Amino acid sequence: MFRKTLRKLTILNSLVFFLVLVWFGGSLYGFVAYQLFDEVDDAMRDRLEAFRVAGGRPSMVFSRPVAFDPRIYLFVRDAGGRVVNFFPVDNIEAVKLAAAGARPGKPQMQRVGDHIYRSRSVPYQGGGGVLARPEGTFAVTDVVTVAIVDSEAAMLRRLLMIILGATAAGMLAAVVAGYFLAGRALVPVRSAWEKQQQFVADASHELRTPLAVIKTNAELLLRYPDRTIRDESVRLTNVVREAGRMSRLVATLLTLARADAGQPELAAEDVRLDGLAAAAAEQFRPLAEQKGVSLGVAAKESVTLRADRERLQQLLVILLDNAVKFTPSGGSVSVTCRRQSGQAYLTVADTGSGIPPEDVPRIFDRFFRGDRSRSRGDGGVGLGLAIARWIVESHGGRIKAESTVGAGTKIIVSLPLK
Numbered sequence: 001m002f003r004k005t006l007r008k009l010t011i012l013n014s015l016v017f018f019l020v021l022v023w024f025g026g027s028l029y030g031f032v033a034y035q036l037f038d039e040v041d042d043a044m045r046d047r048l049e050a051f052r053v054a055g056g057r058p059s060m061v062f063s064r065p066v067a068f069d070p071r072i073y074l075f076v077r078d079a080g081g082r083v084v085n086f087f088p089v090d091n092i093e094a095v096k097l098a099a100a101g102a103r104p105g106k107p108q109m110q111r112v113g114d115h116i117y118r119s120r121s122v123p124y125q126g127g128g129g130v131l132a133r134p135e136g137t138f139a140v141t142d143v144v145t146v147a148i149v150d151s152e153a154a155m156l157r158r159l160l161m162i163i164l165g166a167t168a169a170g171m172l173a174a175v176v177a178g179y180f181l182a183g184r185a186l187v188p189v190r191s192a193w194e195k196q197q198q199f200v201a202d203a204s205h206e207l208r209t210p211l212a213v214i215k216t217n218a219e220l221l222l223r224y225p226d227r228t229i230r231d232e233s234v235r236l237t238n239v240v241r242e243a244g245r246m247s248r249l250v251a252t253l254l255t256l257a258r259a260d261a262g263q264p265e266l267a268a269e270d271v272r273l274d275g276l277a278a279a280a281a282e283q284f285r286p287l288a289e290q291k292g293v294s295l296g297v298a299a300k301e302s303v304t305l306r307a308d309r310e311r312l313q314q315l316l317v318i319l320l321d322n323a324v325k326f327t328p329s330g331g332s333v334s335v336t337c338r339r340q341s342g343q344a345y346l347t348v349a350d351t352g353s354g355i356p357p358e359d360v361p362r363i364f365d366r367f368f369r370g371d372r373s374r375s376r377g378d379g380g381v382g383l384g385l386a387i388a389r390w391i392v393e394s395h396g397g398r399i400k401a402e403s404t405v406g407a408g409t410k411i412i413v414s415l416p417l418k
């Protein structure tokens with residue numbers, strides 16, 4: 001699946017890069033060609049201008065040193081296309097051939113023999129269309145300027161080669177770099193995808209266990225249709241308990257799914273964190289006493305912040321549930337709540353079993369349970385701290401754990417006061 005995406009991304013990257021290169025190379029080539037020929041065209045125009053200034057007498061043109069460029073020829077043609085006058089005289093046959101291709105308007109390029117010519121025809125306007133020469137008068141239609149542009153053409157050819165070479169090298173680099181970058185870009189996607197796969201697998205697994213219990217108990221009930229509800233109360237209790245566990249699990253999964261989809265549905269109201277902590281501790285006191293665990297709250301100052309009251313209650317329940325659950329008889333759990341440098345700090349510390357150092361970074365992962373065999377009996381699936389982390393982070397806060405095996409665990413939550 002990722003191979004295909006990687007290939008697609010690479011091709012797309014390379015294509016975009018290729019288009020950019022072609023666009024850039026084309027622009028460069030066009031610009032240079034324009035500049036080069038613009039100069040030639042200017043020189044041709046100058047020559048024509050000099051011809052006009054000189055009164056339409058070609059022989060006089062070349063006495064003007066300013067406009068002189070030995071590569072530029074000037075012809076005067078009559079209505080039949082015959083050359084009436086020309087200068088200079090060397091290499092003239094080829095030039096004449098080139099001149100024959102000249103059209104009015106845009107300059108033309110053509111190769112004749114060993115040279116490349118650029119020619120342009122301009123209608124003759126001087127002397128009423130008549131050119132007077134010592135050898136007679138000629139009816140003239142147009143003046144043709146022809147320039148030899150071998151060096152410009154050679155330069156453009158070299159430029160084209162360089163551009164093609166650079167484009168090819170650039171493309172190779174783009175494919176390699178594109179492949180590498182696409183691979184890098186896919187790393188977080190792949191890890192998110194694998195996490196999601198793991199989540200679905202774990203969730204299915206957790207749902208399958210209560211379902212199996214419900215199914216076997218129901219099948220056993222059906223086997224003895226004559227027994228009373230009282231007779232089968234144990235099995236019925238199992239069914240009810242497992243159904244309850246399933247519905248809690250589904251509710252939790254739904255919360256996480258909503259959190260993933262970015263719909264936190266957080267309410268924002270002024271909440272007294274110290275009051276919430278005290279109330280939550282009261283809620284857990286019977287359970288703690290029953291286990292022989294002492295439970296204390298140290299919340300002397302009032303800590304008010306804008307937050308979702310229900311979510312914070314849920315957070316406290318998750319943390320206290322863990323603390324009481326993982327603390328054996330004779331231990332203690334303490335909740336503290338205080339303000340410090342713009343943050344509200346909530347700490348739940350216990351003197352319980354502690355968490356092995358290698359597990360500490362993983363306890364906030366979904367479905368992570370330290371001791372799988374034991375936690376199952378406690379009804380834990382390992383989602384408590386994952387939800388806790390989501391609640392804290394959705395409030396813009398941070399949660400971390402400090403723990404020593406055998407000595408106890410401290411979960412520290414910091415929430416921004418504003």
Ligand SMILES: Nc1ncnc2c1ncn2[C@@H]1O[C@H](COP(=O)(O)OP(=O)(O)OP(=O)(O)O)[C@@H](O)[C@H]1O
Nearest residue numbers: 322323326354363369370380381382383384385409
């Ligand atoms: N106070 C604690 N003392 C020792 N270990 C803890 C404590 N809190 C969490 N843990 C460890 O972290 C794991 C994950 O905790 P979490 O609350 O996410 O799951 P759980 O309590 O096992 O199940 P659930 O909360 O879904 O009922 C626990 O299984 C346990 O191993």
Ligand SMILES: [Mg+2]
Nearest residue numbers: 322380384385
């Ligand atoms: Mg828990």
